[in-house]
Amino acid sequence: MTQIVSLPVGKTKSVAKADSQVGMPPEAAKKRPISVIMVSYMTGPALMEAITAVLEDRDIHELIVVDNGNTESARARLSELTARRTRVRFLQGHGNIGFARACNYGANLATGHYLFFLNPDAVISKGAARQLANAGDCLMEPWITGGLLRDETGQEQRGARRRALTPLSALVGFLPILEIIPGLRSIHREVDPLPTHPVQIDTISGACLMTDRPSFERMGGFDERYFLHVEDIEICRRARQMGGQVGFVPGATVMHYGSTSNVPRVWIEKEKLKGFVRYFWNYTPGITPKILTVLAAPFMAIAIVGRAYMLTLSSALFGKKPRKVPPSK
Numbered sequence: 001m002t003q004i005v006s007l008p009v010g011k012t013k014s015v016a017k018a019d020s021q022v023g024m025p026p027e028a029a030k031k032r033p034i035s036v037i038m039v040s041y042m043t044g045p046a047l048m049e050a051i052t053a054v055l056e057d058r059d060i061h062e063l064i065v066v067d068n069g070n071t072e073s074a075r076a077r078l079s080e081l082t083a084r085r086t087r088v089r090f091l092q093g094h095g096n097i098g099f100a101r102a103c104n105y106g107a108n109l110a111t112g113h114y115l116f117f118l119n120p121d122a123v124i125s126k127g128a129a130r131q132l133a134n135a136g137d138c139l140m141e142p143w144i145t146g147g148l149l150r151d152e153t154g155q156e157q158r159g160a161r162r163r164a165l166t167p168l169s170a171l172v173g174f175l176p177i178l179e180i181i182p183g184l185r186s187i188h189r190e191v192d193p194l195p196t197h198p199v200q201i202d203t204i205s206g207a208c209l210m211t212d213r214p215s216f217e218r219m220g221g222f223d224e225r226y227f228l229h230v231e232d233i234e235i236c237r238r239a240r241q242m243g244g245q246v247g248f249v250p251g252a253t254v255m256h257y258g259s260t261s262n263v264p265r266v267w268i269e270k271e272k273l274k275g276f277v278r279y280f281w282n283y284t285p286g287i288t289p290k291i292l293t294v295l296a297a298p299f300m301a302i303a304i305v306g307r308a309y310m311l312t313l314s315s316a317l318f319g320k321k322p323r324k325v326p327p328s329k
Contacts, residue, residue: 033061034129035112038120039102041068046121046257048077053123055087059130061112065120066102067092099206100222100231107216115216119207121257122149128252132210135198135249142215142244144236146204147252148194157256161189161248162203165233167280167292170300194250201248202240206232208254215244228268230275237283273301 036054040047047070054063065078067090075092082090091106107115114133118124124147132145139145149157163169169187187203209232211219219238222231236246277300280293 032113032133033111034059034114034116034133035107035110036060036063036116036118036129037066037103037106037110038063038118039066039068039099039106040070040074040120041096042070043074043120046123047074050118050120050123051081051088053125054118055085057124057126057129059127060087060116062087062089062110064089064091064106064110066106068094068096068098068102098224098227099229100226101224103231104221104224107221112213114210114212117206117209118254119256122207123255123257124208125253125255128208128254129210131249131252132208133212135247135252136210136212136215138198139200139245139247140243141212142218142239142242143211143247144204144215144239144244145198145210145247145249145252147208147254148248148250149205149207149254149256151256151258156190156194157258158188158190159205159207161192161201162187162205162233163189164202164237165230165279167284170276195248196250198247198249198251200245202246203233203236204246204248207256207258208252209235211239215239218242219244225278226275227271228275229272230279234279234282273297276300 038050038054051063051065054060065088067075067078070078078090078092082088089109091109094102094105097105103117107117114129114136116129116132128147132147136143136145146160149160151157163185165187168184172184172186189201219235219242223234223238226234239246277293277297281290284290284293
């Protein structure tokens with residue numbers, strides 16, 4: 001993992017190129033507006049906490065909430081908030097069009113130079129958005145940056161920093177015991193020492209993902225063939241393939257509840273499975289890897305969907321531990 005070169009905001013430097021390209025002056029760059037795009041689907045009470053944290057950060061120019069489906073009471077509160085706050089835009093009436101497509105929808109209507117995709121159950125700390133933007137301005141385009149995700153107890157969550165997704169790294173992620181085999185490593189890196197400065201990394205989480213308008217347009221946005229999950233892994237890979245860089249910014253912290261949507265766990269995991277299969281099919285050249293992908297699909301289904309069924313059954317039999325999400329006011 002290579003540390004991002006410390007340069008004034010507005011300059012870029014590649015590890016492969018010694019020269020740097022001067023962009024806008026640092027002070028002008030700091031004034032570039034940030035748009036937050038938040039896609040919500042039956043999120044629950046955590047949604048308003050996430051929105052409040054965004055609106056308390058004066059670095060953020062606007063918040064665009066894309067409503068893929070919420071309760072009538074939640075929609076009423078969002079409509080009321082939009083009427084009172086000029087920094088909030090509420091998009092509804094399109095139905096559940098999927099996460100990637102909804103992100104693109106919100107981004108196309110955003111007016112900010114920076115596009116910050118934030119989960120509706122992710123509570124950002126003040127200053128996190130600008131830290132992500134400043135780190136991005138030190139990377140080669142098309143760039144992506146992501147922050148540090150923590151749970152309610154302050155522990156780092158899985159997914160904020162990851163290696164490149166391969167069939168082997170995914171398998172080790174599902175079966176950690178395989179790491180005893182030399183050379184096999186999981187895609188997940190939360191057990192690695194936490195860096196003290198922004199660093200280059202293969203993949204960050206879509207729960208907290210920033211890029212800028214030129215990078216986003218050059219990449220063509222999120223791949224809308226991914227309905228839910230894996231779209232963040234795919235766009236990070238695409239950025240690197242196009243000569244860009246992905247950065248992890250540990251100082252940009254986010255408290256992420258996770259799994260707050262009131263939808264069946266099994267449905268979510270099935271979408272994740274489809275995303276993995278599509279990813280491996282698209283990014284494995286040659287006929288042999290594609291055959292292996294088809295052969296591995298049943299085992300992936302057992303690992304991903306089977307776990308969801310077990311957790312659902314466990315919750316039904318032994319009761320589900322309540323989440324630490326604040327009640328609606």
